[in-house]
Amino acid sequence: MIMSARLFVVTVALAITGLSAPAHANNSRYAAFVVDENTGVVLHSRRSDAERYPASLTKMMTLYMLFEALEAGEIGLNDPIRVSANASNASPSRLGLSAGDTISAENAIRALVVKSANDVAVAVGERLGGGESRFGALMTTRAAELGLTNTTFRNASGLPNSRQTTTARDMARLAIALHRDFPQYFDYFNEESFTWNGRTYHNHNSLVGRVRGVDGLKTGYIRASGFNVVVSAERGDHRLITVIMGGPSAAARDAHAEELIEAAFATLEQRQDTRLFAALSSPRINPVRQQDLIARDVAALHLSEPTEMGSANPPPALQVVLADEDEMRVEPLAPARLDTPSRLPRTEPSLIRGAWSIQVGAYNTADAAHERLAEVAIFSGALDTAQPAARAVTVSGDRLWRARFESLTEHEARLACRELSARDHPCFAVAPGR
Incomplete structure (x- = not known):
């Protein structure tokens, strides 16, 4: 299925x-x-x-x-x-x-x-x-x-x-x-x-x-x-x-x-x-x-x-x-739990990032994903505080690594994709939970 x-x-x-x-x-x-x-x-x-x-x-x-x-x-x-x-x-x-x-x-x-x-x-x-x-x-x-x-x-x-x-x-x-x-x-x-x-x-x-x-x-x-x-x-x-x-x-x-x-x-x-x-x-x-x-x-x-x-x-x-039209909109979900809650100051809740992310590629090695993240990070100021991550996923038996910038608000994710796309770098925003 x-x-x-x-x-x-x-x-x-x-x-x-x-x-x-x-x-x-x-x-x-x-x-x-x-x-x-x-x-x-x-x-x-x-x-x-x-x-x-x-x-x-x-x-x-x-x-x-x-x-x-x-x-x-x-x-x-x-x-x-x-x-x-x-x-x-x-x-x-x-x-x-x-x-x-x-x-x-x-x-x-x-x-x-x-x-x-x-x-x-x-x-x-x-x-x-x-x-x-x-x-x-x-x-x-x-x-x-x-x-x-x-x-x-x-x-x-x-x-x-x-x-x-x-x-x-x-x-x-x-x-x-x-x-x-x-x-x-x-x-x-x-x-x-x-x-x-x-x-x-x-x-x-x-x-x-x-x-x-x-x-x-x-x-x-x-x-x-x-x-x-x-x-x-x-x-x-x-x-x-x-x-x-x-x-x-x-x-x-x-x-x-x-x-x-x-x-x-x-x-x-x-x-x-x-x-x-x-x-x-x-x-x-x-x-x-x-x-x-x-x-x-x-x-x-x-x-x-x-x-x-x-x-x-x-x-x-x-x-x-x-x-x-807006692409692939989903109903808002509760913010995703951070993998390491201590990485942001507890005394400044306004700094807790959003649950949106953007994806700029998917590769057959983690190193290739990290290289891609480093390559495009400089092209959008909206990514200054984002968390780069290579997330492993198995698709039809193949091990792939998604190159993503995480902990963004929806506005930051869409802005980053606009800026990257303007330079012909493929990008799509990922809603919470996806």
Whole structure:
């Protein structure tokens, strides 16, 4: 599980060019998360634990439950799934099944992945759970067992329900579980089209078949969520899971996902001698700048909403702005306990440093980390009273040393990163407890 290992976090610098910029943008639904499935290294995290609506990403859990039933022998790929009147009345996107129709389990899988058919999702939920509401409860229980601790399901489709919520991090966990537990079925996510009753439907995930290495997983859309996508991509020894939630359109969401994928793979390819860099460069921009500009949200104004609910239609007219936001904010924690409380005068509590720190690199020896600390210390006055430290951490079996300046206030940490970044020295501020 992603949270079961100690993770080295690398910030992603990104930009989307050539898009119009309205004067005002509202992007409160946005969240993003990128992780290397094979190593557990988190490459980008943006509001990844904030509550969001999954929309048709819900169908990944419906598929997980269906795959489990197949493996348990409770249903076969060729077995028919009967469509009830309730299922046939599901809101679009749907396959157009009528009450009394049947669809094989295998075609149901394809309809869920490619067409994101809500009528099929309801039928699957009723078949496996005896009713969609009960199936939602079973989904939630199984999700918790998989580590999706911030997710609640109320239906099998992802159609609007105010109590059906998740997070970007949990959706990444689910994607990893699907690939890990059911590799024999994973190719269904890589199918670009699906034909039913003489009509061919094309995968809503435009990255499949277009972006190198992408082999799934799922898109989703309802008005309350914006445009969501979970993407799996494999190149060489690395498999990335990328989650985008709250995109203003399918086109903007997909462009943003592609940016993150390319940037993450570029950084992974640049790693040499087991070194993890403290900053990540997008292929199309200069190295990381100040902390508040590291991650930029994609937002839009006055976009016409598509009528189809549950999954993304072809994109509406695109009107996008890049809006600056605070990077990876967390709730304030109690100040961390100092390793050596006596190192500061007890009679001057105002001098006790903050619990923030900055990271300027991660290296395969402590000496290399200390050398880096000495090299950059002179470039920011905010570091005059900071405590340099090489902190050992194990990442996927590799012993690394994080080069950090500790005992800073938040203001000092952000100021130091601005000053270092202005001189092209990678840096990111580390909140208390991270």
